[in-house]
Every structure is written in C-alpha cells, then in structure tokens.
Amino acid sequence: MRGADHANGHSSTHPEWAGPHGHDELPHAAEDLNINGYGVALRLIHGSAAGVSAASIKEMAGELVAEIAEECLRSGARAVGHIKSYLRADGGYIKADIVSVKRGAQVSGEITGPVRDARLAINSILVGLEGDEIARATLEVAGKIFGARGFSVTVEKGEEV
C-alpha cells in the first residue's frame, strides 16, 4: 500500500470544552465511551485489463468490513461501532457495512460489468480501540483483500478520526 497518511483527527474527548451552552455539561455524553474511528479514501486499480467481476467485488466489499471488524476486535476493541464502505466504479456502486460480527455484513447496491478502476471510501468506527490501531487494521485488511485479487491499493485521503 502506498501513500498512507495518518493525520491527526477527531476523537470523542474534549478536554478544553467551553461550549456554547452556558453550563458545565460535557459536549458529549459519549466521552466515556472511548469511540474512535478512521476514515480513508482508496483508489483501486486492477492489474489486468479484464478486471474483476461485479459479483466478486460485491463479495469483497462484505468481506472487507467483516474482516476489519474482526481484526479490530482481535486488537482489543470492545465492540464494533459501525464500519461502512462505499465503492464507486463506472458501472455503479456497492455499499457495505457492519455493526456486529455476529450479525454479519450488509451489502447493497449494484455494479454492471467487470471492475478495473474503482474508488473506495471506508469509515471504521470502533468502541474501545485507539485510532491508530483502527487505521492499521483498516489499511491492512483493505490491502490484503484487494491486493490478493490483483488490485493495487493507493491511499488518496486518509485521516485518523
């Protein structure tokens, strides 16, 4: 994978909160949830002119979010918050998301024809895992799944959130 950029980003803690509300309440009741995330935009280009079938891409999209979830849980996440992806190619789009490993990935959308060039946005939000670990898991899994099927995977925009 090329061009990974783990910039600083958002977490759910706000130690210097002054707030517009005129009282001392914390801005997020979520502050003690330790919810962090990582968002990344990837470019996928297949090594062959034929590309990969739409059915395979759909399968990979579901596999992607499920494996990110499992990798984050193995790395110490307390729970999956919401891991979602959106893949756009000339022939359409595929959306995949997961909120629980037990429930599995939900995949929707359609692509007509094989895919050789696609853009993929992933947003991984986990409970109880630091953002850099989420970034590592997200990028590793995306690289593994799409790399194994002959895609080069390039980070176009990535931010630890």
Add this chain to the structure above:
Amino acid sequence: MKVIQVAGFLGSGKTTAIVALAKKLSGDYGKKVAVIVNEIGDVPVDAKVAEQFGLKVAELGGGCLCCELLISLAETLVALAREFAPDLVLIEPTGVALPEQVREGVRLGGGRVPIEAGPVVVMFDALDREDQLSENSIGRFVRRQLGGADIVAINKVDAVEERRVRDCEAGVREAAPGARVMRVSAVRGDGIAELARVLVGEGEEGEEGEEGEGGRGAGKG
C-alpha cells in the same frame, strides 16, 4: 424551511431512514428536501450513499456537529436556505451526538433565516436492544439520546420477533417517556410513510399507539 433531526446511535439506520424519508417526502408530498450529513472524520460514506439517490447533500466532516461544528451547522442551514430554498432539511448527526446539542445549531441558524424546528427523530436498533438499553456506558449514552427525542423510530423491526419489538418499546418508553414511539424497517420501507406523514404534520390527532402531540421540541426554536 423546516429542520428535522434524524439522530441515533452508531449503526441504528439513520442514513437508510433518511434516504427512505426523503424519497417519500419529495415523491408523495412534493417537498423540496435537502440533507445535512455529519460523519466522524473527513472521508464521507453516508453522504455518498445519500447522493447516490439524487439527494441534495451538504457534508459536515472533520468533527462532531454537536460541538466543534455547531457554527458550521448554523452557516450551512443559512446557505441552504438562501441557495437551495428547501422545504425540509433532514440532519443526520454522528452516532455520538446528542439531540439537544444539535438543536443549538438549528437555533443559531434560525436567528438569520426563517427556520421551523421540526421534531427530533431518534432511531433505535431493535436488533441491539440489550446493549443500547444496558447499564454500561453505551446504554447510558443511548438513553440520553432517546431522552432528547420527540419521536423514537424503532428500526429493523422486520428482523426481530414481535415480543422483542414490544421489549424495545417498553425500554424506549421508559427512557423517553414524552416521545412518540413508532415502528419502522427503513431498509424495507415499512412504517416510513407513517413517519413521513407525522414529520410533515399530517395525522397528528388520534393515532393509535402514539404518545404526545409532536413532542417536546416540535415547532420550537
């Protein structure tokens, strides 16, 4: 311009509900609808999904709408009013935002352009009742979200048994005693017509199984 917040915890089905509602509100009621999406982080997924269905989408990324982006929300509402003039704006905050804090951004925007603060809908995931109504930190947070609701839409009811839906309703009513409680399956469209009807202010009287009349925040702000 009426502003409706569709809040809820991570994965509760906010984006799916907003897409379904927007289609219904524009198709059946002729409303000009815009959507404001706030996601954790700068790489939007929900906004892309909403755009896929032809919706006018304004993205607010890089922070949480309920605090860092409060002013941006107000400015976005003003810009939408002046440049797009929608009848309805559906706001999708992040799953870790609290409804009452997002209301503040709506109120700020209302100081500059005419805004009617519509009801706050909080989506509740029927598949995740145990965690979302637990005594742990997630449960405490979700109850606070529910406490800010005018309408709680118990989502994914197609995927659970009737007994479980009733358990959800009981838990939700305890957490949000003043809210109207409705059942939906956003992915199948079940209950969306009724929810849309409530949001545009039709059929407010005598609805079976409903509580309240538009809720604590409707029409205020």
